[in-house]
Amino acid sequence: MKTTLSAQLGQQLHLTPALLQSIRLLQLNGLQLEQEVRQALENNPLLELHEEREDSAATDTASDALNDTAAFDELPESSMWDVQGSSWNAADEDRMARIAAGESSDPQLRVLNALALELDDADLAAAAFWLENCDDAGYLQAPLAQLTQLASARLDRTAIDLEAIRQRLLHGEPAGMAAVDLRECLQAQLTALPGQVPARHLAQRLLGADLQLLADHDYASLARQLGAELEDVCEAFRLVLSLQPRPGDALLQESDAAVIPDVVAWHADNQWRVALNPATTPRVAINAGYERAVAESSGDASQPLREMLQEARWLTRGLSMRYDTLLRTARVIVERQAAFLVKGEEAMAPLTLKEVADTIGMHESTVSRITSGKYLQTPRGTFELKHFFAVRLEGASVSGQAVKAMVKRLIDAEPAARPLADDAIAGLLSRQGVNIARRTVAKYREQLDIAPARERRRQAAKPQLARVG
DSSP states (O other): OOOOOOOOOOOOOOOOHHHHHHHHHHHOOHHHHHHHHHHHHHHOTTEEEOOOOTTTTTTOOTGGGGSGGGGGSSOOOGGGGOOOOOOOOHHHHHHHHHHOSSOOOOHHHHHHHHHTTTSOHHHHHHHHHHHHTBOTTSBBSSOHHHHHHHHHHHHTOOHHHHHHHHHHHHTSSSTTTTBSSHHHHHHHHHHHOOSOOTTHHHHHHHHHSOHHHHHTTOHHHHHHHHTOOHHHHHHHHHHHHTSOSOHHHHTTSOOOOOOOOSEEEEEETTEEEEEEOGGGOOOEEEOHHHHHHHHHOOSGGGHHHHHHHHHHHHHHHHHHHHHHHHHHHHHHHHHHTHHHHHHOGGGOOOBOHHHHHHHHTOOHHHHHHHHTTOEEEETTEEEEGGGGOBOBOTTSSSBHHHHHHHHHHHHHTSOTTSOOOHHHHHHHHHHTTOOOOHHHHHHHHHHTTOOOHHHHHHHHHHHHHHHHO
């Protein structure tokens, strides 16, 4: 075998530990960052939380705008940070105490604790009965009729009253508890999903169809059976798969529904201002005395401290990069989507990751990392930064998200007795200079969790029939 030598030119990116640290810090959400900083403070004695001087606001200069302290200046009024909570009075506490004294780790007792402020003692006893007869997955352990008869005799309640309490559990938190079977469990979860849920309506119809076709992933047969597009059926199926078939497991997991914004934007002096939220941006510094001592030390004995100093520098630089990138990205987003912040969804402008990346002089992947799991609080509400990226509608100067909002506005304004069909909506949008196909209207309508015109007409007719009856 003949041996040959060859030279090849090429470029290769070498990721240093400092760069890897910075990249990892970019993609952490607020809670993960807090845990990361807390662990670093515990493990590295050279680090300390940096406390801003009281006179920092008074000594604000033009040069300060270039460093990280500028991100925390001129925060809006404290009302911007208010988070809705619960007020507990003595009577409520007494009722809670009757269910469980002190804090309990029993998940069923936690459900009853949450219901205690809404239900009286008799209804709580009925709720406790249903929960006692659920298995670990959250389903009733015996036939519904049998349990209803038993509860009626034990609690002296009518079957209608007992079923109302079971429905309260079924559609409560977590949704799907006390269901008789998988179909009822998932249907309750779909109904309980907050806000507008893309494909929810079609997903409800899927669950009402042959579950065996669902189990077999027979999308084509389901599409024919439901008279829907194959692509829409697949999207609805993905929504069904995202549900929790064992709602009882959710009781064992701690969750915090409150979203703490990473950035806040507010309007003042005829301009939009953006600042980082100090609560989610811990500022870590290296103790100056320790740093000097380590720098002046020598010998093998000081090697572990020098390594700690290097790690501390990586962390502080990585945090500075995170905060700078987050603030610059948020400023560009607020600037580009100022019309949305004033007028709403129909004014959402087309915006891509690449456009923001080019503006701030960074790579598209960096913008993707810094906008994932980060939230911006505005006068219009709190949104994930990803929410502000909208795809441009093909052949138009508006975003698909804006057109979706237009579809919703037209349906909201339609006569109840004569709902607009998808092709009629497409025609109305065409008059406004937005040309989209009927199928696109149907897709947006499904994403808005709005039923077809035929079903909307049927739903509008029900109250009239009830009044006639």
